Amino acid sequence: MRSRHLLALPDGIETDEVEVLAASRFTSVRWDEGLPDAASTSSRTERRPLTAALGIRAVAAVAPVRALRVGRLTTLVGPYRVEREDAVALGLPTTTVVAYDVHAPVERGAKPFLGGDRDGLKRAFPDGMPVREEERVLQWLVAAARRLGGSVRTGPSGVVLTPDTDGAIDLTVLTARWLEPEQVLAAVQRIAPRARISAPTGTWNGPMPGAGRGVRLVPGMPEPGGTGLSTALEEHGLRDTELRRHVLAESEAFDAYMRENPPAPEGFGVLVDLGVDGTVAVEVGVEHVVPPIMRELPWAQDEVVAYRVRWEPLLIEELEAERPSLEHRVARGRAVPQVQAIARAVHAVTGGEIADESGFLVDPDDL
Incomplete structure (x- = not known):
């Protein structure tokens, strides 16, 4: 588990709440029949040994352990009971009661850019930001942790993200x-x-009077606004002044029409x-x-x-x-x-x- 992301949650969070949050972000969310890595299901009364990450000992499961598929390559396996000493060993808040083991691809891109980092992902991945499916899953994990008052432990780095539950109020x-x-x-x-x-x-009353007039093309000098005007001159065999007069008349007519008939907001x-x-x-x-x-x-x-x-x-x-x-x-x-x-x-x-x-x-x- 230390090599994968973990979604750590406090007491009182049911599996259907996690499922609903997943279905709010991902399509085709479903419970898989089998579990990754040959994990087996357990009932509320069974006790099963966990991996060495949490100590090789028996820990009571809080619910049947299942795999919730949220992406083509990503599943959440759990919930697993997390004892207080387990939370301390993993750097999780001591209020953690259950955790979901996130089986997701490792897909990294460039180093993070400077700027805001409300979710803490730049701090957790200084050598390369998650991209593609891993990025989408991690963003959802942080959002779910914020909504449910939980935390996210990010893979081998062990950086724990505990988003402020009041940080998103819109x-x-x-x-x-x-x-x-x-x-x-x-x-x-x-x-x-x-x-x-x-x-x-304020209001817009069209371009300034005389805008665009009096500007002539000088051979050898860059054309203002690009090469469109000179190309049109060549195609139509028109002189500079004739084409400008035509373009300005058309634009003034269009501006007048839009002032009289503004589009509906x-x-x-x-x-x-x-x-x-x-x-x-x-x-x-x-x-x-x-x-x-x-x-x-x-x-x-x-x-x-x-x-x-x-x-x-x-x-x-x-x-x-x-x-x-x-x-x-x-x-x-x-x-x-x-x-x-x-x-x-x-x-x-x-x-x-x-x-x-x-x-x-x-x-x-x-x-």
């Missing part, structure tokens, strides 16, 4: 119902009376100013990718609308910090009730489902 309401901006604003204002429609601060937003705690934004638009677990819902077969309730702190870079500052955590703690209440209010009007940042569904009653 919520998304997924529904088939489209609300007009005034309807969304009314729902949000029941929670935050100072909410307002996000609107542009495909999305909009509502903003709530929290002062020193940042901003909560409700971003509305069509969602093209829904969690796999929702794909069988009848209303999700057609167009799905997403109402994303996002919190943005004053220092945006803190969102990607694995261990953000105290000030950030205090502001986040004050923003959480606002985000949750707004998501509930929008869901009460639109129906549908609520998903967290990781695409895991959330019961509105739990918010």
Whole structure:
């Protein structure tokens, strides 16, 4: 087990909860009949010896040990009971009660780039970041650990990632119902009376008068904007001034038409100013990718609308910090009730489902 990734969880987490989280991210999740490495199943009353990683001794299994396939080459085998001394030996939190042994391919790419590392994966893999299936599995493991209050032990390096359960507070309401901006604003204002429609601060009246005029091509000099104009001149046998006059007339006519007939907006937003705690934004638009677990819902077969309730702190870079500052955590703690209440209010009007940042569904009653 020391050579593979482990998903370590506290007490009270059932296997079906892990299965649902897997089905929220991966397609074709299923329980396999056999177990990798010739492992055998065990009942609640059986006691089976574990590998030398946890000491060669009998440990009671908390449930029948099975293999949950989450990818073409990846399975989660477990759950295995983890005693307190086992957790200490593996560097896991002492609150760990069960663990899943992750049989996944080892696929590594380039060294991590500089920048934020909220999940801690750059710290765990300094010599080469996971790619392809291993990357997808590890990202899901960290997200599942955050949702369930657990940890991830990363293979031979032994680096333990314990994501902050409060580190991801954004919520998304997924529904088939489209609300007009005034309807969304009314729902949000029941929670935050100072909410307002996000609107542009200025208007566009077309290009500056005379833009593009008076620029002539000089032989031997680079053409502004590339070689398209000179090529067109050669093809049509037109002089520089004739072609420019034609192009400018066409562009001015198009600009005038668009000013008179602006396209219908495909999305909009509502903003709530929290002062020193940042901003909560409700971003509305069509969602093209829904969690796999929702794909069988009848209303999700057609167009799905997403109402994303996002919190943005004053220092945006803190969102990607694995261990953000105290000030950030205090502001986040004050923003959480606002985000949750707004998501509930929008869901009460639109129906549908609520998903967290990781695409895991959330019961509105739990918010």
